[in-house]
Every structure is written in structure tokens, then in C-alpha cells.
Amino acid sequence: MDIVHYLILSALLFIIGAVGVIFKRNVISIFLCIELMLNAVNLSFVAFSSFLSQVHGQVFVFFVMVVAAAEAAVGLAITIVLQRNRGTLSVDDADIMKW
């Protein structure tokens, strides 16, 4: 299989994630979409790593996974606090931080 297929798949996954982030209202959904975007990037890293016969890309994937795990921890904590304090999971209702 050519690398192009991997990249197209990666781009599609990324766009699905990005569109989900923009259009979804539920915090959990947005969260899942962000994970989708990160994993789309991971896919292209692995593809390039294999294509160029270098290990760098795979190393980067580990970094991204670590960051994603940390982000998940913080993000879920925020989600729980949001639910407790404002009784909602919709980001459109959490809009008091503005001018």
C-alpha cells in the first residue's frame, strides 16, 4: 500500500475530528473528537516513520499519547467540575468568561 492512502485516511479522520470539535455541543463529544484528531496525527506519524524507515515518528507518537493521557485527566476533571457547578455538559451554557 502506498503512503498516500494512510495520509488520506489520516486527513479524513482529522477533518472529522475538527468538524466535531466545532459543531458538537456536548463536552464529552468534543473531547472524543479531540482524541480523534490526535490519533489522526499519530497515524500519519507512524506512516511516515515506516515510509522513511526512521524511528523518530514512532517516538513522537509516544509523546502525543502521553500528552493525550494527561489532557484526558485534566479535561475530564474540568468536565466533572462543570457538571457539578453548572449542572450542564453543554459548552454553549458555559460562556460567562467573556468581555
Add this chain to the structure above:
Amino acid sequence: MIDFIWIIPLLPLAGAAVNGLLGKRLPKAVISLVACGTSGMAFLIAIGAVMDLLGRAPDERHILRTFYTWIASGDFVARAEFLLDPLSAVMLLVVTGVGFVIHIYSIGYMHAENGYYRFFAYMNLFLFSMLILILSGNFLLMFVGWEGVGLCSYLLIGYYFEKRSAGDAGKKAFIVNRIGDVGFVLGIFLIFATFNSLDFAEVFRQIATETHRFPVESGVGILTAIGLLLFVGATGKSAQLPLYVWLPDAMEGPTPVSALIHAATMVTAGVYMVVRCSPIFSRAPIALAVVAAIGIVTALFAATIGLVQSDIKRVLAYSTVSQLGYMFAAAGVGAFSAGIFHLMTHAFFKALLFLGAGSVIHALGGEQDLTRMGGMRKYIPVTHATMFTAALAISGIFPLAGFFSKDEILWSAWAHGHPIVWLVGLITAGMTAFYMFRLMFLAFHGQERFSDEARHHLHESPPSMTMPLILLAVLSIVGGLVGLPAWLNLGSNRFFKFMEPSLALAYQPEHEELSHGLELGFAGISVLVAIIGIWIAYGIYVKRPQSAEALATRTKGLYRLLLRKYYVDELYDRVFVNPTVTGSRETLWKGIDMQIIDGTVNGVGRAIMASAGLLKGVQNGHVRSYAAWIFLGAVAVLFGLLMLR
């Protein structure tokens, strides 16, 4: 003892520091002890230093002690250095001696006042500044003292700061003095530009030795310019025309302040400075003529105002202005020693007059109006006797101190070829005798016109106040004996002889020696004029007390003119003060400050708020909108990168 000269100013400074910083918590006895102890110690050390000076040969009486280099910048060097020579020695003794006596007096006079510690802290600080002024060996350090005494004067005039008039008087003194100081500073700049040094010794050496550069100027040269600028400073500090207006108002301060600062010491700083700069002035005849003219005109002008004032302290204030005019007239006719001689004797009897006036005011519980006194002689006999001595002394009655010094001035004016100065001085002497005895008769003789409340309060002052009076009375009697004129002493005038080393570098024009017999005759004339003045005062105020009012109504216009002080304050208000206030308010405040400066600042703020109003909608709090913006931005950047490649 001369090596300890640096301690003399430091003692009052230490006293000011202790009283100023800790005084609030100290008992009054400790405050008095600190203030009087430091000034008394300073006086003792000053006596020791002057004794050392007297122990030297006359041409070695010029002792310069450098303590450290204060400022060094390129060519410019200013050192902290003290100069002790006959001139500063006389000033030193007068300032510390009279200062000490007045400190003692203040213990009694101020005992019931609030801020007792504040008063003594300022007084000590004043002594420190004044000592720096007179001991300084260069113009810059002198200027430090000059400004220091100005500050203390301001603080002490405004001592009763709850009273609006006192605060205003303090400000007036401060501002008028700054006008004079501008001249003084410019004079110092010009001295440095000309001589490349500010040391008295170096400047005067150049003038005296480099005669081709600094000849005796017939027109307006550099020395004339320097002299006139320095004299502007002197007119401010020593209350001469046209800057005298602050001194009468300065009487708002406590009476010991009037005695120490506004009669005996600070106001004579201008005279001291002119005499110190005698090498400059004596080579600038035009500057000297201006000094003489301003001096003698001020003497007459102030004396005429003093004739009709009814506030006891204001009469004395105008008298001070007048006597300072005499001193300048003496310097102006080239008789520098006579000016300093009068400075010294005047310090004695004018301090005594003020302290006596303070004692009268104290006895009457704050009454200052002469028309509400009278017949005080039997209630406060010590005050009466001492003040009477001082009045005789200032009138120039033989053989009291004022006779010798005033007579020297008048005689020098005649002998140096200034008959107009002599004549005006003589008329002023008559007026001086008149207004002094008018004051004495109104306060101590005739009907008792004070209120019953005051009568109840009436008492002779405590010993801490009468002892200084007696001491100063003795000095007013014998003070003139240090300078017995040539015609009495069967030799030359000892005071003038003593002063000679300080004036050695001054240019002395040749004068025709006039006979002692003529001098004796002139002395007789001035005593006669003084006696006539006293006799007229006696006739008007004791013999026929109604005649004073009759005289006032008969010469109504003139009386009003004098009573309103020639309308000078009104004139200054109209010409200088009101335009400044109005200009400041209308143009500077409402125009420039509120319109332009505030307008600019507010305009910048408003512009930023308006532009921010357009953009702030972006921050709407919706996370999804931020995500979309980030996404669009990333796409735009990527697109741009692809396009630019």
C-alpha cells in the same frame, strides 16, 4: 579651640535632630535643655575660636579649615570649608550670642504653646543654617545656608499654621525670597563663569591681583553685573525695596522668631554678603551707588510707614527694614565696617525691642495693638526699663550703642562725598527717634486703654524672659564701646581696625581726611535731631494725647497713605499676584491643563475604548467559536505557506 570650629554649627543641628525627631515624647524641660544647651555650647566654642583668632597677628587672621570635598566635577570643585576672619567672627558671636539669649527667652514665652518641641527644633535648625551661611568659605556653601535660613524663616512664620494669615505670611516670605534668590544664583553662576572658582579666597585674589582684567569699572562691566545680581539676592533676604513686603507680614510668627530671625540675624545676611563681597562691590561704583541708593531710600520709606502703624510688632518690623537700609547705605558709600558695626549694635537693641514687645504682649495676654495699651510702666517695670534703654540706643543717643554705629554711617556718608545720603539718613534718624518713642509712650505711658480682661491677666514676665532683656540692655549700652570713634578714643576706631583684614582686598578710594572737630559737630547734629524726634513724640503722645488724632485728621490724605503702607501691597497684588493667579487659573489650569493635557490623556483613552468596542465581540465566551477561529486561522496559515512557496 579653632580646630573645633566645625562643632559650632553641628551642635544646633544635633539639637534640631533630637527635638525634631523625639521631641513629641520628651518633657518640656528636656526640650528646653537640649535647645538652649546646644546653642549655649555653640556660643562658648565660638568665643573660644574668636579668642584664638584675636591671639594671632592681624594679617594672619584668615583661617580656612577644609573638612572634605563636597562636589568635584571636572574643573568645578566645591569644598565644605569654614572661614574664620574678623568679619565672620563678628557675625559668629552675634548669631550664637543673641541666638542663645533668645532661646532662653523662648522657654518663658512659649511655655504654654502647642508644638513646643517643633518651635525649638526649627530654632536650632535656623541657627545651624545661619552658622553655615556665615562660616562658609565659598559661595556655594554660603548659598546652602542662605536657603536653609529661608526655609526656617518660612517654617517659623507659619508656626501658627492653623491661622490662615500666618500660613499666607509664610508663603509670602518664601516666594518673595525666591525672587531675590534667582538674582543670587545668577550672580554665583556669573562668578564661576568669570573666575572659574567659587572660593572667596580665589575669587578675591584674582580681583585684587589681576588688575588688568578687573580694573575699577567706570561703566557697567562684569563686576558691576555680578554685584547687582548679588544685591538682588540681598534685597530679598534683607527686605529692601522693592522686595521688603514680606518682612512686616512675617510678624505673624512668634515674637522670639521676630527677634532672632527677622531682626537680629537672618535679615542681616544680605548686609553680610555685600560686605563679604566688598572686593567686588568696591570696584563697581555703579553697583555700589545702587546699593547706597536702595539702602537709604528704603531707610526713609520704611521709617515713614513706621510713624503711623498701630501694631507694636509692625512698628518694629518697619524699623528693622529702615535700619537694614542704613546698613546697606553704609556699605554703598564704601564704609563696610560701619555697616557691620551697625549690624552688630542693631542686633542687640532690636532683639531687645522685640523681646520687650513680646513681654508686653505676653503681659496683656496677646494684645498687640498700641491703641489698646498705655500706662504699662508700673505693671512691668523691668520690661519698661530695658525697652527704654533700647529705644534710646536705636534713636542714637550718646553714649549708647546705636549712637556710635549710626553716627559712623552718617559721618562716612558725608566724608565719602555723599551728602544726600547723609541728609536723608539724618531725617530718617529723626523719624526713628519719633516712632520709637511714640511706641514707648503709647505702650507704657498715658491712660490705661486695655480691656479689663487683660488687666486681670497683667503680670511681669518670668525671670527666663527678663534676664535676657537685662542682658541685651547691658549690651545695648556698652556694645558701642568696642568701636569708639577716633575723636573720642585718642586713636583709631578699634572695631574698624579689627575688621581691616577682612576688607584688605577691597578697593579703597582716597578720601580727604576731615578734621575730628567736624566729625564731633556732625555727631552733635545727629543727637540733636534724635532729641527733637523724641521731644515731638513726647509733645504729641504724652503732653496732649488728643493732638495725635487731630494731627491725623488734619493731614488726612498723607496719614491714610502711610497707614496703608503707600498701597504697595495693593499695587503688587494688582500687578503681579492677581495676573499670576488669574493667568494660572484661566490659562494654565482651565486652558492648558484641563483642555490640552487632560484632553490628550482622555482622548487616547477614549480612542482605545472605541476601537476595542469593535473587536471585543470576538471574545464571546463560546468555546466552539474559539475552536472555529483557531481552525480557520490554521487553514489560513497553511494556505498562505502553500501559496508563498
